Amino acid sequence: MKKQSFHIDGAKVTVYLDGPAWDGKPSATLGAFSCKTMQSGTSVLAQAISFVRDQGLNQIIGPMDGDTWHSYRFVTQTDGSPSFLLEPGNTPDALEVFKKAGFTEISGYFSARVPVVKTALTTPTATTDFTIEAWNGTHPEALFDQVFNLSTQAFARNAFFKPITRDDFMAMYMPMVPMLKPELIFFARQPDQTLAGFLFGTPNYAEGPKPTSAILKTYASLSKGAGQHLAHAFHKAAAAEGYETAIHALIHDDNLSAIRSASEGADIFRRYGLFGLKLNG
Template sequence: MTKQLRESAGARANLYSNGPEWDGAATATIGEFKCESPEEGAALLRSICDEVRMQGITRVLGPMSGNTWHSYRLVTESDGTPPFLMEPQSGSHDLAAFESAGFSPVSRYVSARVTPEAGIGPDPDLMPGIEIANWDGSAPEAHFAEVHALSTRAFAGNAFYQPIGLDAFLALYMPFVPLLKPDLIFTARDAATGALQGYLFGIPNYGHGANPDTVILKTYASLRHGLGHHLAQAFHLRARDLGYAQVIHALIHEDNASADRSRRHGGEVFRRYALMGRVLDD
């Protein structure tokens, strides 16, 4: 993944020329965007789009640092609470700059908070042959290699998905290993074979200090319908038992089952985000 710095008066960004497909078309992406005013930001974005058009690319996404494995989305609404750990952040002029440069939302997301007790629902239907347990904290490289293999299958149908190699995946996640609490990381395995069928990754919100009272439900994925519900139930039960006051349902696509489940459990949306896109050949 190659990035190229682009700067102008009052604005800067990185251009990535090999972004994920958008409706079957190749894209470039714009990441690490900063601007001092909407006008200066929009001018740089328009200049980058002109450059991309000259390369024969007709779709641009942003903010996105190359692909969805890295930072992407901008904040469109917020209640002003401080950012949580690993949350994308936006400058005060970013949204206006993208809109002025002809970008519009192509995908929308939310983060919501809920008490652990509210996040616990009725027991989900039994799933014979599945065993849910915590990661024991050992052999982190082997653990995340399994997570990588499952993720590449579970996320393959998602919009804007682009595969990532194991080495690049480990480079993203291994630095967080010292922060991880195995009690908040769950695996679901085939009882007969031991094969990983799903996982859930939670982490304390260290963005608010060393001993936070909030925990983040960051990511979960599975290969079997309904398994995510089991993993989320186990997570909220554990968050309650560990004494956390709040759970953050982080960066959920607003149209997926996780967002619906969060709403049904009283999730209070405190931040909204968008991935912006522009079609250059319209």
């Protein structure tokens, strides 16, 4: 990963020169951005933009730590409720610095919450195309190997997708294994036992050792309807485990899951944006 970091007193940013395509063209990304003042943030961002231009690129995406497998997005709206586990965060100044530099929102996302007793009652139509099973908690390397294979297929259709190596994927996710709760992780399997989809849920440990909310963090499927069945299994399990609230985390505004979240009566409490800048000349 080609990158260069810039620092000014009270501000920093990292430029990734091999970011994902935007509108079919190569882009740089700006990640790890922070600033203590608007002035320092503006200065360090100007350095980063100048560097990108000097490298012959004229599109920049941010904030993004190189790709969508890593941290990206700014919080753009919030009701002030506490951050949940693994949620991106930023100061209002950071967002304003990007906007003043000419960045505009190119993709929107949201997080919503809903009482699990409400969603657990909504049973999807039965199917023989796949079966839903919870992870038994064993062989995590084999688990993540399957998840990697399905993720690279399912997410390849997403905007700003960039492939990642299996080794890099494992390096990111294997350290999370001690935090995983098997009863909140589900798989959809076809009759021949091939993987049709997966869902990763986790307790919201940001609340402390005994959280009352569970996060529907990530799911992907290659079979129509698998996502709805996986989500139902998650909500039902969360209710059985005594969680009060489900957090539907970081959903793209145009995703089918956004429609499903709304239909389940989930209330949006945070919005996020990914921003872009096209340079002239």
